[in-house]
Amino acid sequence: MTAYVFPGQGAQFPGMGKELYENNAKAKELFERANEILGFRITDIMFEGTADELKQTKVTQPAIFLHSVILAETTESFKPDMVAGHSLGEFSALVANKTLSFEDALKLVSQRAMAMQKACEMNPSTMAAVLALDDTKVEEICEGIDEVVVPANYNCPGQLVISGTNKGIEVACERMKEAGAKRALPLPVGGAFHSPLMEPAREELAAAIRSTTFNKPICPVYQNVNAKPSMDVDEIKENLISQLTAPVKWTQSVQQMVEDGATKFVESGPGKVLQGLVKKIASGVAVSGL
Template identity: 80%
Template sequence: MKAYVFPGQGAQFPGMAKDLYESSEEAKRLLEKANEILGFRITDIMFNGTDEELKQTKVTQPAIFLHSVVLAKISDSFKPDMVAGHSLGEFSALVASGVLSFEDGLKLVSQRAMAMQKACETNPSTMAAILGLEDAVVEKICNDIDEVVVAANYNCPGQLVISGSHKGIELACEAAKEAGAKRALPLPVGGAFHSPLMEPAREELEKAIDSTVFNKGICPIYQNVTAKASTDIDEIKENLKIQLTAPVRWTQSVQAMVADGATQFIESGPGKVLQGLVKKIHREAEVDSI
């Protein structure tokens, strides 16, 4: 069975999707439509912008979403038995599998980016990657600290990203090193994504999700919040609403997809980050890009 997976923030690169725009009329149409919806020419920044320009909040998330979705839309071989996306990638997966329209998915992603930016400004905070410790050890470290600090991204065994206040992350990194972590690495991000500090953004996104039409998809989606197959529209909406303040259970999602019969994982989007993570979670998996 084929599982298609969609990357999250950090996968962007200068020149992204330019080859798609130049080689496919459908890709060109979708990307030009995106420029109209967003009210600025995001394609100019994607094709010709610098790393710094691509890191702008209003650009990064829509750019990765567009690259991922357009790839799936123009691929003749896109016939998924199941889909999943890492954080932002969940929105790409929902559009590619027909749960959300292209237009609605892009609008939600744009609103999500702006809401997250506002939450970051309201609650200065950060994230760090903890390498080489069991998940349970990292969870206990977070629980024992008298600050906001939580497990945020279960990326693969031995790689867990934590999220919280600057002080909380600092204390957790020290404790992780003392517990034998190979590395405890603060990340260059603007805020504590997938933590309680994203509550203002969650509230804003919830309203946008409630006013958006969701349809029956062509296959199950394994959502970040539950790491289980969902096909029920109400369930998908509820899980999407709490995604910003809940952890990304990527390890558990891949394990669930394998248990349900996935043998091939195909990444749709810029980069190959998810292929690497899938291999670390399940060595026997076959990985590829669209």
């Protein structure tokens, strides 16, 4: 069985999607439709913009979504048996398995980006990567800090990202190193994604998600919140809403997909981040990019 996986924020790069736009008529049509929906020419920034311009919140998330989805939509051999996406990538996965239309998902991704930006401005906060420390130890250290600090991304064994207030992350990084972490370093992000500090964004996005049409999927999506397969529309909606304040269980999702029969993982989108993570989580499976 083939599992298709879709990357999240951080996978962007200058020039992303340009080749696709220039060499495929369907891709060009979808990119132009996206420009209309968003109300600005995101393609100009994706194809010609600088890394800094691509980092703008209103650009980053839609850009990665577009690159990922259009790549899948224009690949003739694209036939997923199961799908999953890392954080933002879950929206790409839901287009890939026909739960969401291209247009509706793009609107939600754009709203998500803006809502997260607002939440970041309300609560100055950050994230940090912790390397080579047991997950349970990381969880224990987070619980013992008097600030908001929580596990945010279970990326692969020995790589966990934590999220919280600036002060909380500072204290946590010191304690992680003392506990034997190889590295514990703050990340260049605008806020504490996948933590309780994203609650204002979750509330804002909840209304948009609940008023959007979700269709019966053609294959299961393994969602970040619980790492379990779902084809139930109401459950998918609620999990998507919870995702903003809950950790991304990527390690657990990949393990579950393998347990359920995935023998091949294909990453659709910019970069190769997920290919690297899948190799570390499940060494026996075939891994490639579209």
